[in-house]
Each structure stands twice: as C-alpha cells, then as structure tokens.
Amino acid sequence: MAKGDRGARLRDRRTAGPPPAEPGAPLGDDLVQLLTPEGERIDRVTGPDGVEYSVDFSDSEYRGLYRDLVVVRRLDAESTALQRQGELGIWASLLGQEAAQVGSGRALRPQDMAFPTYREHGVLYCRGIDPIMPLGLFRGVDQGAWDPVEHKFNMYTIVIGAQTLHATGYAMGIAMDGKVGNSDDPADGEAVIAYFGDGATSQGDVNEAFIWSSVYHAPIVFFCQNNQYAISEPIERQTRIPLYRRAAGFGFPGVRVDGNDVLATYAVTRHALDNARHGQGPTMIEAHTYRMGAHTTTDDPTRYRGISEVEAWQAKDPIARVRAFLAKQQIADAGFFTEVDEQATAEAMSLRERVLAMPDPEPVTLFDHVFVDETPQIRQQRARFVEYQASFEGSGH
Amino acid sequence: MADVITYREAVAEGLAREMRRDPSVVCLGEDIGAAEGVFKTTVGLFKEFGPERVWDTPISEQAIVGAAMGAAMTGLRPVAEIMFSDFLACCWDYLANEIPKVRYMTGGQVTVPLVVRTANGGGLGFGAQHSQAVENWALAVPGLKIAAPSTPADVVGLLAAAVRSDDPVLFFEHKGLFASRGPAAPPDHLVPLGEATVARPGTDLTVVALASTVPVALAAAEALARDGIFAEVVDLRCLIPLDIRTVLESVGRTSRLLIVEENPYQGGWGGTVASLVADEGFELLDAPIRRVAAACVPLPFADPLEQRVMPTVDKVTAAVRGLAAY
Numbered sequence: 001m002a003k004g005d006r007g008a009r010l011r012d013r014r015t016a017g018p019p020p021a022e023p024g025a026p027l028g029d030d031l032v033q034l035l036t037p038e039g040e041r042i043d044r045v046t047g048p049d050g051v052e053y054s055v056d057f058s059d060s061e062y063r064g065l066y067r068d069l070v071v072v073r074r075l076d077a078e079s080t081a082l083q084r085q086g087e088l089g090i091w092a093s094l095l096g097q098e099a100a101q102v103g104s105g106r107a108l109r110p111q112d113m114a115f116p117t118y119r120e121h122g123v124l125y126c127r128g129i130d131p132i133m134p135l136g137l138f139r140g141v142d143q144g145a146w147d148p149v150e151h152k153f154n155m156y157t158i159v160i161g162a163q164t165l166h167a168t169g170y171a172m173g174i175a176m177d178g179k180v181g182n183s184d185d186p187a188d189g190e191a192v193i194a195y196f197g198d199g200a201t202s203q204g205d206v207n208e209a210f211i212w213s214s215v216y217h218a219p220i221v222f223f224c225q226n227n228q229y230a231i232s233e234p235i236e237r238q239t240r241i242p243l244y245r246r247a248a249g250f251g252f253p254g255v256r257v258d259g260n261d262v263l264a265t266y267a268v269t270r271h272a273l274d275n276a277r278h279g280q281g282p283t284m285i286e287a288h289t290y291r292m293g294a295h296t297t298t299d300d301p302t303r304y305r306g307i308s309e310v311e312a313w314q315a316k317d318p319i320a321r322v323r324a325f326l327a328k329q330q331i332a333d334a335g336f337f338t339e340v341d342e343q344a345t346a347e348a349m350s351l352r353e354r355v356l357a358m359p360d361p362e363p364v365t366l367f368d369h370v371f372v373d374e375t376p377q378i379r380q381q382r383a384r385f386v387e388y389q390a391s392f393e394g395s396g397h
Numbered sequence: 398m399a400d401v402i403t404y405r406e407a408v409a410e411g412l413a414r415e416m417r418r419d420p421s422v423v424c425l426g427e428d429i430g431a432a433e434g435v436f437k438t439t440v441g442l443f444k445e446f447g448p449e450r451v452w453d454t455p456i457s458e459q460a461i462v463g464a465a466m467g468a469a470m471t472g473l474r475p476v477a478e479i480m481f482s483d484f485l486a487c488c489w490d491y492l493a494n495e496i497p498k499v500r501y502m503t504g505g506q507v508t509v510p511l512v513v514r515t516a517n518g519g520g521l522g523f524g525a526q527h528s529q530a531v532e533n534w535a536l537a538v539p540g541l542k543i544a545a546p547s548t549p550a551d552v553v554g555l556l557a558a559a560v561r562s563d564d565p566v567l568f569f570e571h572k573g574l575f576a577s578r579g580p581a582a583p584p585d586h587l588v589p590l591g592e593a594t595v596a597r598p599g600t601d602l603t604v605v606a607l608a609s610t611v612p613v614a615l616a617a618a619e620a621l622a623r624d625g626i627f628a629e630v631v632d633l634r635c636l637i638p639l640d641i642r643t644v645l646e647s648v649g650r651t652s653r654l655l656i657v658e659e660n661p662y663q664g665g666w667g668g669t670v671a672s673l674v675a676d677e678g679f680e681l682l683d684a685p686i687r688r689v690a691a692a693c694v695p696l697p698f699a700d701p702l703e704q705r706v707m708p709t710v711d712k713v714t715a716a717v718r719g720l721a722a723y
Contacts, residue, residue, distance in 0.1 A: 089522050089698055140699025143525055158526050159487065160456055202455030203487075230456045232432035238455050304431050363705050370694050377663060381692050385705070388715070 030242070031256050031288060034263040037316045039324025045264075048244065049253040049283075053267040059331045065262050066326055067340050068102045069319045072122040074344035075131050078351055079121070079138070083297045087355060088138040092119045096260075096292030099318030100225050102126055103265025104287070107273060108193060109186060111152070113174075115167035115194045118156040119225075123195065127153050131347075132354050141358050160196075160230075161203035164222065167194035168209045171218035171276075180219045181279025189277030192220045193269070199230025201246065202238050210250040210284070219276035221269065222247075222284040225259060227291035232304040244286035252282040259287030260318040290316070363389065405575040407549035407582065408438035408514070411556030412476060416446055419474060422560055425452035426461055426478030426514075435480055436516050436575055458487035462513060466496050469509040474560055482517035482531045482569060496565045497540025512559045512566045517545070518609050518659055519691075519707055520573030524698035528572075530659035530691065532607070533666050535567045536636050542590055543636040545569040547611035549579040551634060554588030562590060571608045591638030595647065599629030601721050602653040605644055605670055607633045610657040610708055617713035626721050628655075636666050644670065645678045652683040653720050657708050662690035684723035689716050 030048040034055060035041055044054035057065070076094050083091040094101060097119070105126025108114060114123055125131055129151050136142040137156065148154040157163035171192040174180060179190040200206050201224065213220050226243055228235050239246075247254025257268040265287055272283035290313040294301050326332040367382040402410065416422045428435050430443040430453035443451045454461050458479055465477035479485055485492060492513065499509050519528035535543050542564050546552045552570070559566035596611055597618050606614040611632045618628040631647050633640065648654050654674055656667035667688040674686060692706045 089524075137524075137698065140522065140524075140697065140702065143695070143698065158524070159484070199456040202457040202460070204457060204459045230427070231435065232428045233453060233456065237453060298435075303433070360699075361702070363702060366692065366694050366697060366702060366705060375693075377693060381662070385692070388712075391715075 032264045033258040035261045039321045047255045049255045066322045069098045071344045078348035092296045093293040099262035100259035100287040103262040104269040107269035111190045113192045115154045115163040161200035161206040164194045164206045164209035171220040191273040191276040198226040213282040214251040217281040220282045221272045231295040247284035254284040256286045259289030402581045407552035409440045411553040415560040422474045423450045424476045462488040462491040465511045469511040476512045479515040482515040510563045514568045516572045517569040518571045522700040525695040528696040533660040542566040545608040550582040553582035554586045557587045593633045593640035593643035596632040597630040599627040601627045603647040603651045604655045605631045606657045616710045641673045648681045654686045656688045658690045661693045663693045665690045
C-alpha cells in the first residue's frame with residue numbers, strides 16, 4: 001500500500017466501533033450510590049453484580065466519616081502547600097478522591113493488608129497511621145522507610161500498577177497460610193486490597209494480576225479509583241467500556257460505585273473484602289471519581305482539560321454531600337462542623353511543624369541497606385566517601 | 398529560528414525536522430500529544446502533525462515499545478517515548494529480547510528501524526525510581542545502538558541519525574540537561590552515530606564524558622586551567638557504536654585517562670572504555686585509568702544527597718588533580 005494511504009488507514013482503525021464515552025458523562029443505572037450529591041440518602045441499591053448494598057451507621061459513625069473526610073482533605077492541602085513552599089520535593093494530591101479513600105479505608109478490617117499507589121494518603125490515615133509517615137519520602141530524608149507488615153500498609157508504589165502483582169502474591173501467600181475461608185467470623189479471615197488508577201488498567205502487569213488472582217482464587221479486592229485521568233490521558237484513551245466490566249472477562253465480579261459517595265464506597269468495599277476473606281475470591285471495584293487537582297505538583301492540568309469539566313465535578317463534591325446530609329438529618333450542628341474544622345487545622349499545623357523538624361540523615365548512610373551482606377565494593381566506596389568528605393573539613397565547603 | 402535554544406526545544410525541533418522530511422516517521426508515547434510531553438520535549442508536534450502521526454497512548458510501556466516494533470515491521474519509522482528511562486525496565490523484554498534480535502533471528506530479512514527516546518539520569522531530585530542513569534543497561538544488549546547527546550545541536554544531529562538508522566536506537570535525553578542552552582543546529586544537521594568529538598582540547602589529561610557528564614567535565618577543565626592543568630574533554634556522544642579511536646588519539650596526546658560517567662561504577666560503561674584503552678593503548682598510558690562514576694546505591698531523593706552520589710565538578714576536579722600528579 002502506498003505511504004499516502006497510511007494516514008487514512010490509521011484514521012479508520014481509530015474510529016472503528018462505538019464512540020468512547022466522554023469523561024463525566026451521565027452514568028447508567030449500574031452505579032452504586034447511597035448518598036446523592038445533594039445529600040439525599042438512598043436506603044438500598046442493587047449493584048451490577050446483583051448484590052443489594054446498604055449501610056447501617058449510627059449517628060456517631062456518620063459524624064466520624066465526615067471528620068475523616070475533612071481532616072484528610074486538610075492534611076492533603078497542607079502537604080501541597082509544603083511542596084509549594086519548597087519543603088517537600090513533590091506531592092500527589094488526593095483532592096476529590098477523599099470519599100473513595102475514606103470509604104474503602106474504613107471498610108478494611110484491622111487484619112487486612114493494603115497495597116497503595118502514591119496517592120492513598122486517605123487510606124493511610126484511616127488505617128490509624130500517623131500522616132507524617134510518608135512525608136519523609138517526599139521530603140527526601142528517607143526512601144519511605146516504614147514497615148509494611150507492622151502497619152498492614154505497603155510502601156507507596158511509584159511505578160504504575162506494579163503493586164497489583166505484589167498484592168496478588170501476598171493474597172496467594174495468606175491463602176496458603178490458611179488465613180482465608182475458615183469461618184464466617186469477620187475477625188477471622190484476612191483479605192488484601194490493591195489500589196490503582198484508571199491508567200494502570202492499561203498496564204500488562206495489572207492484567208496479569210487479574211488473571212493470577214482469578215485462577216488462584218486469591219483473597220483480593222482490586223480497588224480502581226477511576227479519577228478520569230492518567231496525567232493528561234483521559235479515560236477514553238484507556239478503555240471503551242466501563243472498567244468494572246473488564247472483571248467479567250477475567251472471571252470475577254466487578255462493581256461500579258460512586259467514588260464520591262463515602263457510604264456506597266464503604267458498603268461495596270466491605271462486602272468485597274468479606275467475600276475475599278471467606279474464600280469467595282477476587283472482586284474489582286471501580287470507584288468513579290475525579291482528580292480535582294493536578295496529577296502531582298509538577299503537572300498543570302489546564303493544558304489538557306477544560307474548566308467546565310472541573311466545575312461539573314465540583315458539584316459532586318464528596319464532602320459537601322455528607323455535610324448536607326448530616327445537617328438535614330440533624331445528625332450534626334454548626335458547633336460540630338466548626339469543631340471538625342478546628343481539629344483538621346490543628347492536625348495540619350502539627351504535621352507542618354513535624355515535617356519542618358525532620359532531621360537530615362547523615363550523608364554516609366547513603367551506603368546503608370544496599371545489601372544484607374555488603375559487598376567489598378560498597379565497603380570500599382563508603383570508606384572513600386568518608387575520606388573524601390573529611391578532606392573538606394575546615395575548608396568551608 | 399533562534400540562534401540559541403534549549404536542549405528540550407532541540408528534541409522537539411529534531412523530531413519535527415525528521416517528521417517533515419519523512420512521512421513514515423511517527424511518534425508514540427504517554428502525554429506526548431495534547432500535553433506536549435511531561436518534559437515539554439514534544440511541544441508543537443501534535444499541532445503540526447496531528448493525531449495520525451503523534452499518538453497519545455495508554456500508559457503501557459510494554460505496549461508502547463512492542464507496538465513500535467510492530468509498526469516498524471510495516472515500514473513506519475516509529476519514535477517511541479518512554480517517559481523516564483527507569484521505566485525501560487517495564488518493557489525490557491521487548492528491548493532486550495525482541496527488538497534487538499529481530500534482524501539477527503530473521504537472517505537479516507526483517508529490520509525494525511525505530512527509536513526509543515527516554516529521559517535519563519539524575520540531578521533533579523526525582524528519587525530512586527525516576528533518576529537513574531541506565532545507559533549501561535542497554536550496553537549489555539547486543540543489537541541496540543545507544544546515543545546520548547550533551548548539547549542541543551547534538552540532540553538534533555543525533556536524532557536525525559537515529560531516526561534514519563535502520564537499526565534500533567535507544568536515545569537517552571538527559572533530564573538534567575533539558576533546561577541547558579546552546580547554539581541551534583544548522584539546517585539538515587546530522588551527527589553520524591559513533592563519532593565522538595573533542596569538546597575541549599587539552600594537553601595534560603583526557604577526560605571522557607557522555608551526556609550530563611560533559612558539562613561537568615568542561616566546568617572542571619575550566620577551573621583546572623586556571624591552575625595550569627589542561628584537560629582535554631572527549632564527548633563520546635554514543636556508546637554503541639563506540640568511537641574508541643578518538644579516545645585513543647586523545648590519550649596518545651595526554652597519556653592520562655579519566656572517565657566520568659553517571660551510571661553506577663559497577664557495570665558502568667566506563668569499564669568498557671577502560672578495558673578497550675588498556676587493551677589497545679596500554680603503551681600510551683603514564684598513569685592508571687581512573688573513573689568517576691555514581692556510587693553503587695539507589696539514588697536519594699534529596700538534592701544534596703543525590704549530589705553526593707552522582708559525579709560532580711568537585712569530584713572530577715579532585716580526580717583530575719590526583720591523576721595529573723601521578
């Protein structure tokens with residue numbers, strides 16, 4: 001074929017099939033929602049997986065979820081500010097995804113293991129972990145340096161999608177250890193949750209994780225926060241069908257939840273985790289949400305998306321709807337909202353102070369932890385480094 | 398066109414020149430279209446050439462490189478972008494086992510004329526998984542060519558050679574150089590693969606450098622000249638083909654060799670250069686061959702710590718002084 005025909009051929013191929021959905025387009029009735037953007041409570045709803053979802057929270061539990069959402073957003077804003085002031089190297093904001101993270105994070109039972117991306121600050125908070133923990137990484141004073149086993153929360157994974165295979169292996173491991181499917185007691189079995197984004201679903205390793213988890217019947221929940229963007233690439237560059245429907249092809253249930261609805265996210269995640277812990281295998285959850293901010297502090301989203309799209313999602317804010325619900329149902333009063341704001345500010349100020357007080361590591365520690373059994377080369381390099389550093393003493397260098 | 402341009406502008410310029418020249422050249426990668434590249438190295442391409450020739454892809458490194466290979470088999474000349482060179486590890490099967498073996502295993506019947514561009518190296522504080530200098534990974538794979546320019550003009554000239562090459566080329570753009578400036582490339586500029594250049598003449602010692610370590614070596618040479626030590630700086634430009642002849646000629650004049658490389662000392666390309674000079678130029682030497690390379694540790698995220706690991710002007714200056722006094 002002549003070269004001139006190539007463009008036409010490619011164009012035909014690209015436009016074959018139905019047009020992909022626009023981001024933020026109206027969703028069908030396959031979306032699990034228990035709290036509307038206006039704060040109206042939906043009592044129960046049947047998901048595309050045929051399961052009836054509901055929640056049964058006390059007033060105090062409802063208030064607790066609101067508190068989580070507000071604190072998590074405030075801590076995130078503080079971290080963004082710290083980066084802008086040069087105190088952190090980079091920050092990946094969760095703005096807009098608070099409900100997806102708090103809902104799923106609170107659905108975890110203490111024995112469950114979470115595998116985050118680099119944006120799951122809200123899940124980390126809900127695990128009861130001090131939010132200072134990941135900031136050493138972003139301040140550059142360490143490389144993360146937390147114990148994933150102790151916190152049941154893996155290190156932030158920076159390379160897209162890799163954690164899904166780590167989580168799959170972990171889930172297979174606990175299954176082999178007999179920690180799954182022993183009884184109906186929720187405190188008994190263990191489950192794993194793997195967080196990832198819409199972009200990651202295009203990665204080969206993520207699809208391999210789906211296959212392995214399916215054929216090994218692993219106790220895992222794949223929690224996809226579809227925030228509509230992989231840096232600049234919109235969701236229609238990753239998929240032509242709703243992501244949750246991919247699960248069917250791999251042989252496990254998929255469910256799409258309103259990721260800006262903390263109640264529905266909690267209900268769906270709790271159900272999927274309990275299924276996993278009781279030997280029912282994997283589930284994929286697509287939490288339909290929106291990254292309100294930039295991919296990270298290095299990104300400028302105005303280059304690739306319009307303000308009207310952002311405004312449409314602002315109307316679906318995950319916190320405003322809970323506040324409206326609490327106020328309408330008289331579960332919380334103005335004093336409560338003020339007190340929560342004050343707590344969030346106090347936690348943010350504490351975080352700031354403690355970030356600024358983080359001690360610098362000794363440069364020679366660069367050579368630590370490369371190997372368990374150090375090579376002679378590392379030892380030699382460390383010795384030379386010490387000697388080289390010492391040569392500047394007194395030189396004002 | 399401006400007389401002086403940045404290294405990052407040179408990437409876009411080099412790509413645009415080749416795309417204008419040859420309609421079979423297409424670009425593919427993440428965020429290279431409407432966003433114009435996370436490093437702004439594809440600015441203007443999407444506007445000029447449109448989605449038919451600038452493909453915004455899903456985030457799938459294996460698919461980007463694998464599809465580039467398939468597209469090359471149809472006669473296209475794909476230029477694939479892997480955003481950070483660290484992610485070459487995500488598509489290593491294609492880079493190590495597929496692309497470099499196609500021509501060999503088909504008995505020369507199929508060539509895959511493609512370029513994989515990638516932002517390599519440290520100095521910007523991107524941490525252990527986004528800062529590595531990995532040009533030595535590719536050096537271990539027969540069948541690939543490796544270019545790593547240090548100046549904007551070389552970016553354009555080497556990119557032209559890489560796109561026109563019938564062999565696959567790994568093209569390492571250095572993140573730390575994107576903001577650097579230099580004379581613009583003249584029209585139809587072409588720098589053949591495998592031709593090193595003497596970036597600064599000198600008499601006392603040869604400093605062999607590549608990409609980011611060229612300006613480091615030049616700054617050290619400038620400082621040392623004030624003390625009467627005259628280092629000659631050789632910019633290798635490519636690792637495969639490796640222009641060892643230019644290195645040996647320089648060592649013939651200076652009798653001393655220092656190699657400055659950003660990849661870790663262990664398995665670094667400087668070991669290959671040193672081995673070749675020891676083999677072919679032993680009698681030229683009046684001193685041991687020395688190497689300044691990165692420490693054999695993952696790169697720290699903090700800028701000051703990263704500088705401790707990477708080659709710096711101070712480290713090169715100290716090494717040159719030591720070698721000159723040998």
